[in-house]
Amino acid sequence: MSYRAIAACMLVLSLVFAGVGLVHAQTAKAKEDTKKEEKNDDKKEEKKDDEKKDEVKYLTHEEAEETMETMEKAWNKLKMNLKNKRGDVVAEQADIIAEHAAKFKKYDGLVLTGDEKGKKARDQKDFTEWLDKLEEAAKEISKQAGKSKWDKVDKAKEEASDTCGKCHDLYQPEEED
Ligand code: HEC
Structure with missing residues (x-):
């Protein structure tokens, strides 16, 4: 090459x-x-x-029911112990109610009727106001029961109980089978 x-x-x-x-x-x-x-x-x-x-974690349906069931148990115990003037137990139950009222602001259910039907209940002014009112009233019960100021406890108890019924009328769904 x-x-x-x-x-x-x-x-x-x-x-x-x-x-x-x-x-x-x-x-x-x-x-x-x-x-x-x-x-x-x-x-x-x-x-x-x-x-x-x-x-934000919203409540599941089960959690919502649990929250309300705890609230009702505490409410019944509160009323019973109010009769016996057991201030410490009343205060304890009122604290549970206040705590669960705050928790219920994460309710994920809907408005059932009216113009706002289908929107989130928690976004409605009256819904959150009732929960605020319930929380405040429960805290007042707790405070006054601790001091055995029964007149003030009774007044706050009326305010608290008022919110349960008003809110249920509008927002509690019919019982499912
Ligand atoms: C701001 C609204 C609101 C307030 C205030 C409120 N609730 Fe409710 N409650 C609801 C809604 C909504 C439901 C339906 C929950 C579901 O089934 O998802 C409910 C359901 C319940 C139930 C049925 C639970 C179940 O297992 O189905 C009980 C009992 C109850 N509430 C007790 C109370 C008591 C007692 C108070 C007052 C101390 C109260 N609630 C205050 C909105 C409210």
Whole structure:
């Protein structure tokens, strides 16, 4: 073979190698890019999860019923012990009612009738106002029962009991079978 032919061969070979090298480099880069993208996606997912953690947890139907059942039990116990003037027990039950009134602001049920039908009950002004009123009245009962101020307890008890019926008339769904 002549030198010229050899040189030509070398040139062709080096071009081929360079080409292969280039292709390699490019696929490697492409791979890295997809990896980076995947990582970004992971980060996005993590962010989404964080956002979920911050979301308010509303009560399930069962939790809503439990909250109200606890409220009723406390309410009955309160009335019974008020008759016996057991201030400490009355105060204890009133605290439970106040706590559960606040909890019920996360009620997830809907408005049943009227113009606002189908909207969230918790977004209605009267609904939250009754819960605020109940919470305040329960706290007042707790405070006054601790001091055996029975007149004041009775007054707050009337205010509290008023909210139960008013709210149920509008927002408590019919019993399901
Ligand atoms: C701001 C509105 C509101 C107030 C105030 C309120 N409730 Fe309720 N209550 C509801 C709603 C809504 C339901 C229906 C819950 C469900 O079934 O999802 C309910 C249901 C109930 C139930 C039935 C629970 C069950 O297992 O189905 C009882 C008992 C009850 N409430 C007692 C009380 C008592 C006692 C008070 C006052 C001390 C009170 N509630 C104050 C809205 C209220």
